[in-house]
Amino acid sequence: MLTSLTVQNYALIKQLQVDFTQGYSVITGETGAGKSILLGALGLVLGNRADLSHLKDKEKKCIIEAEFQIGAYDLESVFDDLELDYEALTIIRRELLPSGKSRAFVNDTPVSLKALQSVKERLLDIHSQHNTMALSDKFYQYYVIDALAENAPLLLSYKKALKQHKNAVKQLELLKTQQEEAQQQYDYNLHLYKELETAKLKEVDEVETLEKEIEKLAHAEDIQINLLESVQLSTEEEIGVQSLLNKLENALSKIASYDEQYADLYQRSKSLKIELDDLVFELEKQSEKVESNPEELEELNQRLTLLFDLQKKHFVSSVEELIAVKKQLSEKVKQVEDAADALQNATKEVDSTHKITLELAQKISKNRAKVIKKFKAELEQILSNLGMENAQFKVQITALKNFSEYGLDDVSFLLASNKGSDYGPLKKVASGGELSRIMLGIKMILSRVVKLPTILFDEIDTGVSGEVATKIADVMQAMGDNMQVITITHLPQVAAKGKQHYKVYKEVKGQETETHLITLNQEQRINEVAEMLGGKEKTQSAIEHAQQLLSIN
The missing domain is CATH 3.40.50.300 (P-loop containing nucleotide triphosphate hydrolases)
Structure with a gap:
């Protein structure tokens, strides 16, 4: 207040x-x-x-x-x-x-x-009188009936349920659209997916590995020649590196006992000899492995060409990106292949939310129907007291085919101002003064059941x-x-x-x-009411009449 x-x-x-x-x-x-x-x-x-x-x-x-x-x-x-x-x-x-x-x-x-x-x-x-046209507003008419029906909690639940139902319907329609689009692309996507699946793409950087292997096979003859030459330089009698190191080791062994420095030089020559022997062993081993293999080289080149062709086809620059494309294609293919289950689940959600929304809407409608008769009788009695003795008021509820934000009812306030006249919408059949009295009557009834804000009647x-x-x-x-x-x-x-x-x-x-x-104060009120009755020149009768009105109060 x-x-x-x-x-x-x-x-x-x-x-x-x-x-x-x-x-x-x-x-x-x-x-x-x-x-x-x-x-x-x-x-x-x-x-x-x-x-x-x-x-x-x-x-x-x-x-x-x-x-x-x-x-x-x-x-x-x-x-x-x-x-x-x-x-x-x-x-x-x-x-x-x-x-x-x-x-x-x-x-x-x-x-x-x-x-x-x-x-x-x-x-x-x-x-x-200028804003009583709110009576003709649908929102206000629903508000009045639902306030009397105490539908507020139900309407809150209904609006939440309706939102969920609309979302479910929207998701189903979206899924259907996506499925139609996906079905149109299914064969092509499946072909692309199988092509990548057949390629057996590897997570590691396969292109770099292939390029290195191809480089080796392409130069196999040069590699083998140089490896064999290195073995020969190391093992040739008299002038080979092994023979020379043997002589070096033998010479230093003769003086090693004379001084620690000589002993250290002798040990170092032994280490060189051991390292050289190991190197020669590895050179011989690698030279035995190297051989020219045109078939394998061709296979590796074909594999590399395949990977480059696939990258170009899918507008990517690496095998990792190809793997990501393959995953996307898999999801698109799966979406179509799993369409039946997805559509079934989405349809179930629509049916479930529809059932919940419908039950709430029916409860709201039932509550509205219960209060209409009493509301009509009360309002007509008030209107009769306010000089509208022949007014007949009707709350017309028509069932809707689809859910609205207010449920499954279309609510309309109708009035027949005189006996024998037809019912019509308030804004068409009621005068400004009649609308004011109807609004007053409705507010009177509402004030008993709803905590209304302060009302100021102008x-x-x-x-x-x-x-x-x-x-x-x-x-x-x-x-x-x-x-x-x-x-x-x-x-x-x-x-x-x-x-x-x-x-x-x-x-x-x-x-x-x-x-x-x-x-x-009381005396001032008497004078004010008397002035309202008879003008500024307040007569004794006007004052007495004012006192009588105020004493009734």
Whole structure:
């Protein structure tokens, strides 16, 4: 509920601060006194667009601050979604600077206008004859019936289930499309895959290995000649390296005992002899291995050519990349070969989610059907009390073939204003005054079952008088038992029913005009209601009538 409103430097308001209470409150004042300014200030603090024309003093900033007690509204999740600090007593502030810039804060946290408007929807509901067309909005009609049917938990589950079902359908269609495309490419992909499979690609760098082997085989004769020549140089009698090393070793052995240095030289010659013997052994071994093999050379060249051709064909530059291509082709081939199982699983998911969604939608429909009769009877009784004795109201529910965001029902509010007339959509058959009373009746019924935000009725009683005005006041007063209701009115019958009475008036100070809002005490209320009854020249009868109206309250 709205607990207080503070306004500085807005339109004709220089400084204004007012506290509001729970229940039914009224605001009165002469035409042009500034009631619309008050509504404008409330709209501005809750996210309406601002411009410099709103500044009373163009050199100073405008500040509007509203306090709301929201502990009973379960708004924690809304604040979490907007990343705002939740406080049971929430303060919303809007500032309009002389530069034209504006700022908004919720509990001292800066917020965007979009976020502010999201909060506004949960805090304040402003109604006038100009915005009762919301009654014809499908969203609002579903909202009313589902609120009465207590469908909120079911609708939450239904929307989650519907989302899962739509995703399942989407996945099935996507899979079918992919399968069709894959089937068209299947034969070609299978051919490419088998070609790579037959190539028996190896993880190691096979190309480099092949190139080295080919290089060896291509020069086998030169390699063998040089290996044999090396053996000959090492083993030839008298002048071979082995023979010379033997002589060196023998010479040094004769002097090794004379000095440690000579002994070291002798050991080194022995080491050289051992190393040479090992080298000669390896040379002979390698020379025996080397042989010219044109067939093997041809095979290796063919293998290398195959790998290069495959790389060129698949636009890659290595065997590793060819292996990756092979894996991709395998998946594409497998996708087609496993299509039946994949389609079966996707179809099962569609059927399963459809069943869950359908069961929830049917429960929602059943709950709606249960409350329609009582809702119709209650609303028609209220409308009868409000001067629409012959009005007949109908909630028409038509089954849908496909799921909508609201289930399997199309909900429409219809009205027959007079006996014998046909039912028609509200926007076509109801006048502005009738729409106002229908909205009032619906809000009255909703207030018993839903924790509604503060409702502000802006002269919703325009065009009625006498007993009907009193009945309208009774309805708003009854609504005030369950919630905060504030109404701006010109009717004394409506004003007299208020628990709190506020008056808007203008005051001229020098060259300036200012709008004020005050809370009236009992004596001031009598005078205000008497003035509403008989004009500024309050007669004794008007005062007595005012006292009578207020005593009834």
